[in-house]
Amino acid sequence: MHSIPFLARRLARGSVFITAALILAAGLNLGAPAVAASADGTDGISGTPASETGPDGRSRFSYEAAPGQQLTDNYSVSNTGTTSQTMRVFATDAFNTEDGAYGLLETDAEAIDAGAWVTFENGAKFVDVPLAPGESKLVTFTLAVPADASPGDHAAGIVTSVTSPQGQILVDRRVATRLYVRVPGELQAALTVGSISSSYESTINPLDGTTTVTFTVRNSGNIALGGNMIVGVKTYFGISAAPIVREELAEMLPRSTRVVTMSVPGVAQLGYLNSYVSLVPTLAENVTSPGPLAVVDRDTVAIAIPWWLVILLVVGGAVYLFLRIRRRIDGKRAEEWVAHMQAEARREAEAADKGELVASATLTDGDAR
Known part of the structure; x- marks a missing residue:
């Protein structure tokens, strides 16, 4: 049993009646036990599949029935409560909610698929069952598959509903059990991955970013399928950039679509990131396999700018440029110093030459006298 959020129902006859639907679906997960819906410990209901003698341990109704059968x-x-209650039992169609849960139409919505195939005594669409506290009863129903029913899985639910006033509020409590009908014929198992995109979120640590992959999964076949999903990230030469992430895809009914987002942590800023998805379809237990289930693979590319490398290159370039300019300056100063020293040497040599000429001239004049 699982709960579905309360639903506002109607305003009628000058009084405000807010109908809240609490759906506790027996068997929404395989093997889930039936439990009761209760309010303030006084009202409670439960429902579960049964044989002619009582509950038989099934978590859901599952049939294979040919058209016309x-x-x-x-x-x-x-x-299961402490007050007498009248319970309305009926069937309605199922669908997948946006988050992948198994949902059922609202109480007053008209069923057009498997929910419309179920009738009760004298062909009625529902039956009212008065029960004293602690009392249980068996409700027999008939499932009639239309002659033109299409092959594949058709999903519905058997619902038990109890309405009770709480002040000015009319509360509708519901419990439900999944019902599947597989019509034989050309069965198609086809999960597909449509649009896919990825983005990268960096952190201070350049080796510990997160890649987020978002993709659309569609059950384009005609049987219900779950799946095992693997998401990973590769980089240059197909080298893995981080450990893969696994997640289970909840069962998808035929023609349903779901947007899935998965994150891969521990991805370094490597520039080129090749994100990929691998989807392995799965079947529920005790369901006839339609044949081999094809694995679906898709990938996309994201760019994770390696800021650490950019910073390293900038710093390295700045150091290189500084050293190169410094060498030029030092070289120019060295050339100027050499030129200066050479000029000083020439000046000193010239001065020495002049001194020798003067001394020589002096000696010559003395000899002549």
């Missing part, structure tokens, strides 16, 4: 089954409803 009819079959009967039983549903056990119980009053």
